[in-house]
Amino acid sequence: MIIPYQQLDPTTLNNLIEHYVLREGTDYGDSEVSTERKVEQVHTQLKSGEALLVYSELHESVNIVSKAQFHAMQTQEYDYE
Numbered sequence: 180m181i182i183p184y185q186q187l188d189p190t191t192l193n194n195l196i197e198h199y200v201l202r203e204g205t206d207y208g209d210s211e212v213s214t215e216r217k218v219e220q221v222h223t224q225l226k227s228g229e230a231l232l233v234y235s236e237l238h239e240s241v242n243i244v245s246k247a248q249f250h251a252m253q254t255q256e257y258d259y260e
Contacts, residue, residue, distance in 0.1 A: 184232050192221075233249060
């Protein structure tokens, strides 16, 4: 289920994004990017719709995924039915 990021308290949203950024450990190449900057980038992606906040009933957790990943997950769910 998609959770509109606007419905979350700003502090909660920031904590979710920060947890995601620290967990992902994305490689930014030769240049080092601060955690703060990575959080800003993910927030921008949420605002633009490139990334989505998704609640998993199965895992009882919230995750941030790209729009493409979300659509792929939906397709896989229907393939199993």
